[in-house]
Amino acid sequence: MLVFRQLFDPASSTYTYLLADGRSAAAVIIDPVFEQVRRDAALIEELGLRLTFSLETHVHADHVTGAWMLKRRTGCRIAVSATGGAEGADRYLVPDDIVVFGERNLQVRATPGHTRGCLTYVLDDRSMAFTGDCLLVRGSGRTDFQEGDPGSMYRSVRQQIFSLPDSCLLYPAHDYRGLTVTSVGEERRFNPRLGGEIGEADFTGYMKNLRLAHPKKMDEAVPANLKCGRPETDPAAAEDPMWAPLKYTFAGIWEIDPLGLEEHAEAVQILDVREPGEFEGPLGHIRGARLIPLGELAERAGELGRDHPIVAVCRAGSRSAQATVILREAGFAEVANLAGGMLRWRAEGHAVEGGSA
Ligand SMILES: N[C@@H](CCC(=O)N[C@@H](CS)C(=O)NCC(=O)O)C(=O)O
Ligand SMILES: [Fe+2]
Numbered sequence: 171m172l173v174f175r176q177l178f179d180p181a182s183s184t185y186t187y188l189l190a191d192g193r194s195a196a197a198v199i200i201d202p203v204f205e206q207v208r209r210d211a212a213l214i215e216e217l218g219l220r221l222t223f224s225l226e227t228h229v230h231a232d233h234v235t236g237a238w239m240l241k242r243r244t245g246c247r248i249a250v251s252a253t254g255g256a257e258g259a260d261r262y263l264v265p266d267d268i269v270v271f272g273e274r275n276l277q278v279r280a281t282p283g284h285t286r287g288c289l290t291y292v293l294d295d296r297s298m299a300f301t302g303d304c305l306l307v308r309g310s311g312r313t314d315f316q317e318g319d320p321g322s323m324y325r326s327v328r329q330q331i332f333s334l335p336d337s338c339l340l341y342p343a344h345d346y347r348g349l350t351v352t353s354v355g356e357e358r359r360f361n362p363r364l365g366g367e368i369g370e371a372d373f374t375g376y377m378k379n380l381r382l383a384h385p386k387k388m389d390e391a392v393p394a395n396l397k398c399g400r401p402e403t404d405p406a407a408a409e410d411p412m413w414a415p416l417k418y419t420f421a422g423i424w425e426i427d428p429l430g431l432e433e434h435a436e437a438v439q440i441l442d443v444r445e446p447g448e449f450e451g452p453l454g455h456i457r458g459a460r461l462i463p464l465g466e467l468a469e470r471a472g473e474l475g476r477d478h479p480i481v482a483v484c485r486a487g488s489r490s491a492q493a494t495v496i497l498r499e500a501g502f503a504e505v506a507n508l509a510g511g512m513l514r515w516r517a518e519g520h521a522v523e524g525g526s527a
Contacts, residue, residue, distance in 0.1 A: 228251065
């Protein structure tokens, strides 16, 4: 079984792809984005996967890769094109290399044109290919910088991508209109730059007149990507909260587990967002908890101190997750959700005030 996820970075309109062999849990990620590493790592953990490789389709000009940060977090290896010029990778890929993850694999194809080192990754059964910024949905990557060349892009698409089965789904590294996927058959017919009877000279003429502004982050992104996204100064998880052992979820919430809260209870404010009847009801409440029902929280957030982190609590952990969102909007930076709420707190044997046994 193949595990497959298409992830999106809205700031750069980049697609990141997570693929895994369901049986062995071995996974690869293609084109991770620096700012989304925490999200992607949370998904990998929640799905129970083991990241073996972070792969790049090319040296990106518009965003910094998350490869180095993912390697630090997960121990994965970084693989890049041998001809892209990037330093610090663990593996340098050449055409026809096979990247194995469990019982599945990706075949490497050279598809230069957007950059000299652009790669396309083709899934073992040729049902999917990841084309980077070579072929986009009804479009193509630009060819006007980073040794781009319309002639080689035309040949890459015609020889390396259109030679795949018509049914092969194509997943690009970007889409600026929100389109997510296409196929070889439809691009061969309908791609306005590269499909049908369009010749190399037609394509070159088209590309010479795109008139696109350079990517806004180009001066930052290219040097960083030539080092596989290694930051200038070691961030040492600088942005991760340090006040307690917190876990970030793919849902976008910082969570603390019952044991973590027990150990840090003295240093935090415990905010119970259930209704008063629940607070005094059979589940009881955590000692020292302050009650502000979720429906009143936005108005009454000013009652909370700004000098101590806040842990939000409810019955099962869902209303309190929303409480953390409301508190962040109200300007509280150090907030977390008690994972599993009072139900888990009690199930794991932690003390309550009030309530029934
Ligand atoms: N406005 C975007 C431009 C992004 C851009 O130039 N993207 C490249 C890929 S790195 C491309 O090929 N774009 C094709 C297009 O926009 O049609 C930015 O500032 O980042
Ligand atoms: Fe690109």
